[in-house]
Amino acid sequence: MLTASELRDDASARGDCWVEVEFVTVSGDRRRLPWQSFPQVAAQIGGPVRSFSSYRGQKNFPGWYWSATLGRRIGFESWVERDHLVALDFDPTVSDVVSQPFTLLWDAGTRRRRRHTPDFLVRLDHGRTLVLDSRPSERIKDRDREAFAATARACGDVGWEYAVWDRLDPVLAANHRWLGGYRHPRCFDEPTARDLLQVFACPQPLLDGAEAAGDPLGTLPVLYHLMWRRWLLADLALVLSHRTVVRVSPHVADVADLASARSVPLSEQGW
Structure with missing residues (x-):
């Protein structure tokens, strides 16, 4: 598992500067606002910021998982994500999970604008928030690492936790x-x-x-x-x-x- 401190160090070395966040509200409206303002309104997240694609010949396996913790379905885009959802549902410190919760947009320098949608936003006991990406370590490429690093740094600046989970045992x-x-x-x-x-x-x-x-x-x-x-x-x-x-x-x-x-x-x- 990549640690948040390692990812933040990567982002600091490049000087990434995050700008905005997009999310979908409970009423279905799409909102965009400065990232630093997002924690105050994150409770308004109403569902995934983007849909789960399904097509002939698809190599990953999207689907829905019914959460006993929440009493509702949560979407996943791969079996790795599904296994992580089951583990989160099994964890009694977890009070809420939102899949594809928001899209982070930031300036990556040299006139490049990057965007990344994490896999899950997890609300934990004692007011903690975890932003989570599910990715087998052998599939993490340089572009992914850049996105993870920027997300880790953004989360750290607002007091949230961030992690990239590999396949479970x-x-x-x-x-x-x-x-x-x-x-x-x-x-x-x-x-x-x-x-x-x-x-x-x-x-x-x-x-x-x-x-x-x-x-x-x-x-x-x-x-x-x-x-x-x-x-x-x-x-x-x-x-x-x-x-x-x-x-x-x-x-x-x-x-x-x-x-x-x-x-x-x-x-x-x-x-």
Whole structure:
């Protein structure tokens, strides 16, 4: 992953000067204004600043991802972006995500005007804002690096964070996708959840616990939903299987509140 400090250093060396930002409001109007004014009105972003293209022979795979955090769909332009969306949805510190949130326009010198549309704007707990680009490292070219550097410097000047994410670890991404298949609230059942939390109070293999709580056909979907919500924990850096050791989060609340409670933060999981 490229760090924001590295990218800002690149931009400073070239003397890039950003000028304006374009975005689409909640009412559907397209606005352009000075970048320094944008954080005060960023809450007015109503959706992507540009559409997601789809055509015969296309090499990337655009689509829509339903976010359990937001209860709505978010667009993506590649499977790398999709995996990043799943990871953001899994992260309980994330409160909002907007895809293709704005276009930054800046003067790159020698009469060149550049523009760049980041992939995501992410609102985090404690008022933090992260601007994110998804790009496999082997596909980053000099022109991309220039755009990322200018964006990093612009974000730093208004107190926002910026990052370029590479492909996720394939095991972690696969585990996220599997658990994400059970993210919808319809997978929650309070009596089954109560039984599972009691069973996994003593850490044990996933399938053993599912069978101890009842018929696995009924308990496994709820188990995976609880893992998605981080009420049940496992080491997701390892391949998820029936032998995966699962345990209850030390910060689990009363099961009766589970349907409306937020997931357990990463910092409180104890792994």
